[in-house]
Amino acid sequence: MAFILVVEIVAISLFASYFLKFYQSYNKARHIGFPLVFSPFHPWGLFWMLGGAFLGPLLLRLPFGLGEFVNHIKSDGYYLTRNALHQKHGPAFIVVSPGCIRIVVGDGAAVEEILTKLHKEFPKSELYQGLKVFGNNLETAEGDDWRRHRKLTVPPFNERNSNIVWRASLTQARGMLKTWVSAGKSGIICTASDMMTVALHVLTSACFGRDYSFQPSESSDSTIIKGEKLSFKVALEAVLDSFLGVVISSAFPKSSGLLAKYVSKKIDTMKFTVAEFKRNLREMVDEERAFLKTTSKEKNNLMSALVRACDLEVTKGDGKRSLTEEELYGNLFIFTFAGHDTTANALMYATALLAANKHVQSWIKEEIHTVIGKNLDSESWEYEKLFPRLKRCLAVMYETTRMYGPVVVLPKSTGSTPSTITIRGKEYTLPAHSDVMLNMVSVHHAPEFWGPDPWSFRPERWIIKNGVAGTEELLQPPYGSYVPWATGARVCPGKKFSQVEFVAVIASLFQRHGVQPVPQPGETIEIASKELSEAIEGSECVLTLKMRHPEKARLAWEADA
Structure with missing residues (x-):
């Protein structure tokens, strides 16, 4: 009782x-x-x-x-x-x-x-x-601390770095396209994973000064064997692919009891992966420091800039503030994490959408052939001359991120005191310490901005024709209609980085080739395109929005006639 x-x-x-x-x-x-x-x-x-x-x-x-x-x-x-x-x-x-x-x-x-x-x-x-x-960083810092991080981390994202991104993206796209075309009419189902590889290699080149040739995802060996030294690329891939596991593993100092029985093996593997990633970063940072001590020449990549920021001498009264060693690693990771998944997803969605919408392929090919031509090899493409003119290719990115942006809901909060916002002319007071969820899907599909078809893939909505000059300009979206890279002071510093990478890859893929869905036996291309569109719509969100079944996007590439 x-x-x-x-x-x-x-x-x-x-x-x-x-x-x-x-x-x-x-x-x-x-x-x-x-x-x-x-x-x-x-x-x-x-x-x-x-x-x-x-x-x-x-x-x-x-x-x-x-x-x-x-x-x-x-x-x-x-x-x-x-x-x-x-x-x-x-x-x-x-x-x-x-x-x-x-x-x-x-x-x-x-x-x-x-x-x-x-x-x-x-x-x-x-x-x-x-x-x-991995340490405090630009994404987690607030107030004066954030301003310090911003001042020290943003300078590498400049035109010189954009040129590196352009070159690296073209190199990766050439290797990827060669693999895809060789698959023939049976097509490939690895578009998502291959785009992840491309985005990873562009990041390692532009941010870390490490260049890798493209390797198809099926043939890449990234098996984690505890106790063996992992290369930087393998460790980085593992950390990026299992970020939730990284966060969870960091919360458990030691596996024991029921945890040990059921999940300790995975936790221990993630801890090992994190340790190997940090070891690689330390070795690369040490190499960079040694390089900077022997020459006055500056490398134009993120790691070099952050190492210099970390080693700044803090002098009283001169306004200079350096990064701590932990903040150096934290920022190296966060820029890689933020830039990898988002750009790769945009490229995946765009490629699938273009395969399902043949007329849009023709539309961007018209621009590529006008600006670049059909025969100029991408090794000779000049960033400064070509990127600003490939407006339709950039419009494809804008439309893709409008419809399938990586962030479904952006979490914010109110501070220690109430905050106010104005909605349709009326001011509201939000209590302190409240969760505020910004619904990006609603913003990017508002009919008052995007017309009666906000759920239709129409990149041409971003192009404005200048009748007098006979040129095309990109639409400047109205206030409150498009914020995939955020806005204001906290706008994503890698915005241009992602745009350059996207345009370079898309222009390289579609200059001389086309893509279409592979029909099942007895199907027409029209039915296959409809099924591909349905697979795209069948997306889900864990950390970012992704296709639930990317393997359903079986795509065949072939040279233009």
């Missing part, structure tokens, strides 16, 4: 705590003025994190829309529902759950306002702390 009584007391206490937290969240949210949506589960709670993948699909089947809350707390809910939730609840609403309120903002002007306001008003969400696994 005593045991039963204890159980009952514990159960009552837990329920009382649950409903108290729910009421506190409701009381915090109800005065703001936005519609309220209720969720019985905390979106970052252990229960939902462990069981959400299984429970979510079941709860969504509940009648009368009782399971709609699932779309508000699952990582890709706002992508899967398109703009339906904002059409129902308005440009902003609040998800109320026990111990948490999430203010979801889908109004483009309000999103830009939040992104351009001072850091203390809308600081980074605590979710970003996981990006400190």
